[in-house]
Amino acid sequence: MKINVYLADRLASILFQVAGWLSVAILFGIFALLLFNGVKAFAHVQPSEFFLGTIWNPAAYDRPQYGIISLIFSTLLITSGAMLIAVPLGIGTAAYLAEMAPASVYRFLKPAIELFAGIPSVAVGFIGITVVAPAIARIFGLNNGLNALNGSLLLAIMALPTIITVSEDAIRAVPTTFREASFALGASPWVTLRRVTLPAALSGILAAVMLGFGRALGETMTVLMATGNALAFPNGFFDPVRTMTAAIAIELGETARDTTHYYALFAVGAVLFVISLVVNVLSERLARRFRYKNE
Amino acid sequence: MAKKHFLYIVLIINFLSCRENDNTVENILIKGSDTEVNVALALAEHYMEKEPLVSIAVTGGGSGTGIAALLSGKTNIANASRPMNAEEYHLATSRSIHPKPIIFGLDALAIVTHASNPLDSLSLADLGRIFRGEITTWAELGGPEKPVSLYGRQSNSGTFLYFRDRVLAADYAASLKQMNGTAQIVEAIATDPAGIGYVGIGYLSEQERKLTTSIKVLKISSLSNSRAFSPLIYTNISSGKYPIIRPLYQYINGQPHGRLLDFLLFTIGEEGQGIVRKSGYYPISESQYAENLKLLDSEMAIK
Amino acid sequence: MRNKVEVKNLNLYFGEKHALKNISLGIPEHSVVALIGPSGCGKSTLLRSMNRMHDLNSTVRIRGEILLDGHNILHGNTNPVKLRRRIGMVFQKPNPFPKSIYENVAYGLEINGVTEKDKIREMVEQSIRGSSLWDEVKDDLHKPALDLSGGQQQRLCVARAIAVEPEVILMDEPCSALDPISTAKIEALILRLKERFTIVIVTHNMQQAQRVADYTAFMYLGEVIEAGRTADIFGQPKQDLTRNYVSGHFG
Ligand SMILES: Nc1ncnc2c1ncn2[C@@H]1O[C@H](COP(=O)(O)OP(=O)(O)OP(=O)(O)O)[C@@H](O)[C@H]1O
Numbered sequence: 001m002k003i004n005v006y007l008a009d010r011l012a013s014i015l016f017q018v019a020g021w022l023s024v025a026i027l028f029g030i031f032a033l034l035l036f037n038g039v040k041a042f043a044h045v046q047p048s049e050f051f052l053g054t055i056w057n058p059a060a061y062d063r064p065q066y067g068i069i070s071l072i073f074s075t076l077l078i079t080s081g082a083m084l085i086a087v088p089l090g091i092g093t094a095a096y097l098a099e100m101a102p103a104s105v106y107r108f109l110k111p112a113i114e115l116f117a118g119i120p121s122v123a124v125g126f127i128g129i130t131v132v133a134p135a136i137a138r139i140f141g142l143n144n145g146l147n148a149l150n151g152s153l154l155l156a157i158m159a160l161p162t163i164i165t166v167s168e169d170a171i172r173a174v175p176t177t178f179r180e181a182s183f184a185l186g187a188s189p190w191v192t193l194r195r196v197t198l199p200a201a202l203s204g205i206l207a208a209v210m211l212g213f214g215r216a217l218g219e220t221m222t223v224l225m226a227t228g229n230a231l232a233f234p235n236g237f238f239d240p241v242r243t244m245t246a247a248i249a250i251e252l253g254e255t256a257r258d259t260t261h262y263y264a265l266f267a268v269g270a271v272l273f274v275i276s277l278v279v280n281v282l283s284e285r286l287a288r289r290f291r292y293k294n295e
Numbered sequence: 296m297a298k299k300h301f302l303y304i305v306l307i308i309n310f311l312s313c314r315e316n317d318n319t320v321e322n323i324l325i326k327g328s329d330t331e332v333n334v335a336l337a338l339a340e341h342y343m344e345k346e347p348l349v350s351i352a353v354t355g356g357g358s359g360t361g362i363a364a365l366l367s368g369k370t371n372i373a374n375a376s377r378p379m380n381a382e383e384y385h386l387a388t389s390r391s392i393h394p395k396p397i398i399f400g401l402d403a404l405a406i407v408t409h410a411s412n413p414l415d416s417l418s419l420a421d422l423g424r425i426f427r428g429e430i431t432t433w434a435e436l437g438g439p440e441k442p443v444s445l446y447g448r449q450s451n452s453g454t455f456l457y458f459r460d461r462v463l464a465a466d467y468a469a470s471l472k473q474m475n476g477t478a479q480i481v482e483a484i485a486t487d488p489a490g491i492g493y494v495g496i497g498y499l500s501e502q503e504r505k506l507t508t509s510i511k512v513l514k515i516s517s518l519s520n521s522r523a524f525s526p527l528i529y530t531n532i533s534s535g536k537y538p539i540i541r542p543l544y545q546y547i548n549g550q551p552h553g554r555l556l557d558f559l560l561f562t563i564g565e566e567g568q569g570i571v572r573k574s575g576y577y578p579i580s581e582s583q584y585a586e587n588l589k590l591l592d593s594e595m596a597i598k
Numbered sequence: 599m600r601n602k603v604e605v606k607n608l609n610l611y612f613g614e615k616h617a618l619k620n621i622s623l624g625i626p627e628h629s630v631v632a633l634i635g636p637s638g639c640g641k642s643t644l645l646r647s648m649n650r651m652h653d654l655n656s657t658v659r660i661r662g663e664i665l666l667d668g669h670n671i672l673h674g675n676t677n678p679v680k681l682r683r684r685i686g687m688v689f690q691k692p693n694p695f696p697k698s699i700y701e702n703v704a705y706g707l708e709i710n711g712v713t714e715k716d717k718i719r720e721m722v723e724q725s726i727r728g729s730s731l732w733d734e735v736k737d738d739l740h741k742p743a744l745d746l747s748g749g750q751q752q753r754l755c756v757a758r759a760i761a762v763e764p765e766v767i768l769m770d771e772p773c774s775a776l777d778p779i780s781t782a783k784i785e786a787l788i789l790r791l792k793e794r795f796t797i798v799i800v801t802h803n804m805q806q807a808q809r810v811a812d813y814t815a816f817m818y819l820g821e822v823i824e825a826g827r828t829a830d831i832f833g834q835p836k837q838d839l840t841r842n843y844v845s846g847h848f849g
């Protein structure tokens with residue numbers, strides 16, 4: 001009996017260890033694959049052109065250009081725009097759901113938000129072209145709304161369910177005793193939320209924001225459809241943008257294997273991987289700092 | 296490493312072609328141009344009705360995608376709305392693949408603007424200037440004081456390349472908005488008073504009635520002082536008066552046999568061409584038909 | 599001595615459950631009143647109705663009156679947020695905020711409109727001194743409050759409560775999670791605080807009630823069975839139930 005328990009314990013621990021290392025190995029393998037293929041692009045493309053060039057035009061009429069800067073800038077432009085919209089809105093909604101919403105409203109709102117997460121990105125992209133873009137054009141007096149702002153709005157919509165759901169859980173996980181202590185000092189519900197509950201839930205909320213950011217960063221179809229995909233370097237939210245994911249998604253299928261273009265797309269993938277890795281590590285650090293403060 | 300992979304690919308291709316040789320191919324894979332998907336589907340359906348033992352699978356993805364699949368032995372027919380380029384031919388040679396182009400229809404590219412655009416016609420030269428970014432406002436063409444807003448397909452589309460090579464002979468303006476499909480170009484231009492873009496005539500003839508209120512199809516002239524013609528009138532195409540016409544290709548690897556050959560002959564034959572016509576494209580000329588036969592017939596000659 | 603708080607015919611329901619039954623009780627000003635009784639008899643429930651903590655629970659219904667200086671705090675036009683500034687609370691489990699020691703005490707001041715930094719600093723120090731914690735934490739004011747020991751945390755919670763200068767302090771078993779030395783410190787603190795505040799304390803510890811309370815109320819199954827001077831309740835209880843309970847025969 002004793003031995004059995006011991007054995008089961010050992011087995012479980014080994015299983016979890018294997019699973020853990022396996023995911024690390026897979027992640028590492030993906031990165032190695034991207035890097036291995038990506039590096040080959042530099043046989044024909046100067047690294048300085050790749051990392052400093054502002055024009056990405058591999059399908060050029062005579063001289064292909066492989067500058068990644070505008071892709072990176074476009075990606076960061078629309079994802080940060082999306083976060084600017086989605087983070088306050090998402091945390092606000094989560095706080096409302098967790099702390100204030102009457103049961104009747106909650107019963108309706110919660111499934112509606114979860115349903116949102118299930119909308120396929122093609123559908124969001126289509127709405128972007130037919131509804132959001134014309135609306136942006138009308139509001140800002142533009143000829144068309146196929147621009148970074150459109151992308152940010154749509155990505156915000158797509159990141160919201162993640163941010164709301166994970167933040168709501170984080171807020172609910174804050175012990176009631178903190179809230180009671182605050183109320184007992186004469187704090188209003190609003191002050192309690194702002195000064196006690198949200199700060200206590202911060203590490204969870206940060207995780208929510210990061211997940212949302214990752215969702216926005218990796219989203220392909222929507223931005224590919226609704227942001228105009230122009231090659232020109234964008235000057236702001238009213239210009240069309242082509243993101244890294246869109247470039248890969250559009251071009252990889254048509255590109256013959258083992259060509260410079262093919263390898264260059266892997267290099268773009270590797271850069272995207274590094275960006276999301278950096279963002280994740282930074283947020284993990286940030287979250288840990290707050291967690292230490294809290295515990 | 297790479298050599299080994301290459302060897303495998305060759306082996307797989309050999310294996311595939313062996314199967315074709317013994318005349319038992321009942322599955323035909325067609326992949327490529329999104330422009331051609333609908334007409335290819337119609338052709339496949341009609342052929343399968345006649346030959347119930349044959350199963351034909353048609354998928355899109357763009358001309359480049361189809362050609363890439365042909366070069367890696369993943370499809371029997373690559374549909375392409377543009378000819379293969381030098382790099383692709385080079386790759387084919389290195390993999391012992393022998394692509395043959397079979398032209399089975401003609402497509403006109405229509406130039407569309409927002410319905411409110413006062414312009415009715417353009418010369419081919421002006422069209423090129425617009426899409427190269429040399430003309431940036433409609434005022435330069437006698438229109439309203441609005442910046443031109445360019446729409447085109449994405450670079451994996453044969454249309455993108457065809458239009459670039461035929462009309463621009465240079466790079467597109469960087470401000471070109473690269474849309475994900477023809478429908479999206481039309482959607483976008485329908486709400487953009489400054490928009491201009493190109494779409495395959497096949498798409499327009501299907502949707503024409505619904506769209507006339509929101510978009511306008513321009514007449515195009517070959518020279519700046521010659522007469523402009525509309526692509527909506529069939530005789531303008533068949534007579535070659537409308538200047539932006541491109542062939543639609545089916546690329547195959549080497550000599551086709553059996554069902555594959557039979558299907559290809561069907562597409563360029565009388566019945567197939569009727570279907571091409573119904574799908575909104577234009578039938579091939581007699582000389583193109585003869586050219587096709589030469590490419591397909593060597594096997595028959597041997598027989 | 600006049601009653602600071604007076605509970606009159608109080609009935610409280612958690613949904614269908616009748617948790618407080620017709621309770622009447624006076625809390626004299628500047629005294630310590632202990633609530634004793636077996637587990638589940640309604641001590642916490644009664645305590646929490648005095649600062650309207652039940653407002654957060656929509657299943658609770660309350661009938662009757664609780665008068666603070668003669669005004670019914672259960673009346674609809676009493677603002678519970680303002681009320682809680684006058685009636686502070688210390689909970690059974692120490693529950694400092696996940697902030698620094700300093701911020702824990704400053705919080706109540708800031709939300710109550712004290713803005714001058716110097717004033718806040720002065721009042722924080724005063725309150726922490728008032729809860730006999732100053733010497734232990736004066737060099738660590740900006741360290742996390744959750745790094746303190748349980749007893750220190752509870753004294754910090756007392757400091758936090760007295761910083762906003764309430765008139766009444768409610769304590770729900772404030773020593774139940776603490777060791778004897780920390781308990782003794784809190785008890786000494788309570789005896790000092792009653793000069794400035796009126797204190798109601800829930801306790802399971804009979805000795806503690808006798809050491810700190812001027813008055814004691816014995817509760818049983820949602821009712822107040824007997825209330826009076828602590829010496830009388832423990833020395834010559836009038837009810838058999840009370841006698842059995844204080845002598846340790848049940849509970
Ligand atoms: N939120 C609640 N919902 C429903 N019933 C409750 C709730 N809180 C308390 N009760 C019930 O009310 C009664 C009184 O509970 P209360 O917590 O006041 O007891 P107590 O005297 O403080 O006990 P203890 O000494 O164990 O803390 C109990 O029967 C309890 O089950």
Ligand SMILES: [Mg+2]
Pocket residue numbers: 641642643770
């Ligand atoms: Mg209790």
